[in-house]
Amino acid sequence: MSSVWLVAQREILARARSKAYVISTVVLVVIVVAVAILTKLIGGSGHSDFTVGVTGQTSSLSAPLSASAKSIGQSVATNTVPDEATGRDEVKSGKLDALLVGDGRTVQVVVKKDLDTKLGNALHVLAGQVAFNQKIESLGGDPADVNAAVAGAAVTVTSIQRPHTYNTQQLVLGIIAGILIYLSLLLSGQMVAQGVVEEKSSRVVELLLSAIRPWQLMAGKVVGLGIVGFVQMVLVGGAGITAGLLTGALTIPTSAALSTVIWLVVWYLLGFVAYALTFAAAAATVSRQEDVGGVVTPILMLVIAGYVLGVSILPGDPSSGLIETLSMLPMFAPTLMPMRVAMGGVPVWQLVVAVGGMVVVIPLLVLLSARIYRNAVLRSGARVKLRDAWRAA
Template identity: 60%
Template sequence: MTEDVHLGNWAAVGLVAEREVRTRLRSKAFIITTVATLVLLVGFALVMKLVGGGADATVGFTGGATQLEAPLKATAESIGQNIDTRSVPDEAAARKQVEDQSLDALIVGDGSKIVVVVKKDIDDSLRNVVNVLAGQLALNQQIVDLGGDPARVAETVAAAKAEVRPMEPPFDYNGQQLVIGMIAGVLIYMSLLINGQSVAQGVVEEKSSRVVELLLATIRPWQLMAGKVLGIGVVGLIQMIAIGGVGVAAALALGVLTISVGAAVGTVVWLVVWFLLGFIAYSLVFAALAALVSRQEDVAGVITPPLMFVILGYVMGISVLPYDPGNKLIEILSITPLFAPTLMPMRLAMGGVPAWEAALSVALVVALIPALVWLSGRVYRNAVMRSGGKVKLREALRS
């Protein structure tokens, strides 16, 4: 009577996963990659804070022109410019500030027209602002000459708006949402790329060193495969939470992001969800295909076909979404399981995704995973013990 040395199903999976987590968390590559990414994210947030925090120009006013200070700021804001203004009592001192470039421009005169003093030339955006204000002053003078009230006319003009009747409810994508969506896509893409390949390389490493023969003496093939995917997935999840959490927290703390904390947390949560779904689905495929070969040099060849779907989804997302967030093709692809792990988190970070689309994309991937477990487990079981040349996929499926 032979003794059954196989461990319980989940006990064996847990042991393999624990080994993977312990080994990879201690690896220098994981520590260096994680720390370097965190430093880059915080550094990026600091750079954006420094670059985006200042005004587009600083304009001084002197003499009677000081009455134009408030109208100039209002005009600049109306056309999307950020102008700092400064009243300088002494015109000579103000001109000296223009000369040493403390001021980008100085407006002088009695305020009836725009007279701008600059050192050499005026910036095009600032020229646009002062020209718009000059036009308003000229219009006001014409209204006065005709016996009208410029303030009342300006109020009437400002209140006049075109009536827009959209056939579908629009969604306003702001710049921050677009940037967050792109960053989400990069994180998901890099995580799937790095951690998914780690699964494949680990399978081949154990197979080529014959360690797999020792492991399979006590555990079943599917337990080894599931434990490896689970362990590397946990390590990737820790890395994803750390990078996403620290990145969003730094951006909010520095004021680079002005979206609500709830929206920022929601982005990180969706990142985690889609990393898990995408990693599990693709890593099962990578593990099975890697079992077909016995050399590390052959890994890239067998995992390239499924990896192309990850790359294609990422490339389409970053090339189309910034210019056309509501693209119908991207909407359809983001629901299909092959492209959802890279495209859907980008769309969710940008906002405006209907709840049914998000739910359907998750449901389809979740429904696909059991089929991948069965299919990948069959290929892995039939190929992992066969060393030497490459095992054909058709043979692994039939054995």
């Protein structure tokens, strides 16, 4: 183990001092902090989607318009103008998106050129509500009582299993966690592969293997680069969560935010060890940097596939059965499970299955990768086939 640690120290010092590592870490920290600040600025601006002017005669439509817009997911603010002429001037200048005119018994609107589709939907709902109220009045009823009764009507739903509710911040946090894991595995894994080929092509590996065993060299590289990536992950994740909590962009409980960071680190470590071992074994079969891409691409596709599936499916369907199943498989768990954990609602048994699968797979990968690495790392020239690397003495 002392030999493994010596190799690990060498990797840590070499990578931590590199400009690429320092710059990438600073850039990632700046990005996540900037995202937190922008989220606060955009989310806390309080601006409405549209601003509609009303005159004294149409002021009675102000509250119903806001309610109608809210019912279809829009936000409309109303401004009272002194008269119709002033309102038309404000529409023309762009201060108002539209102006309600007439006597308030019908919905008539003035716009600069075209009526925005979303605003038009809100106004159509309003027109229907106005016509409905007038029909009630003509029949001798009270529109307020009828509207109250309609608003109070609801469907009674009985769930056999208690559903988990997801809020927007949980979804965003989950996607950010997936992106960080994806980038870390992508960058760190390729660093392992490039480091192996660099030593092999420069014949440094022959000197190293005269003093230590192949598995010790491979393990040292994985441990060293894993620690470097771990520090980067903690710095980036911690900076993002801290910025989010300090700016108020994150309103979820602090314990939930810290839990996300902890699980992010756990899944990074599990995922990195598993993928780094496979990257090291694959890279040992080639002798040129130009050939690295060809041997690591199949492995990268698993990382990319998990990430793409997560960011494309989870925002629209957080409880997707497909993602739930894939997140428990070792090849997809490092990218998908952190997203689901950040969103919340993951049953304990699924976490146990996912972590347990990684714990079982990693020792098997150690044995497999160590054998391939040992048999291929000293063979230069043409690419070594996996079958030959496995069978070599």
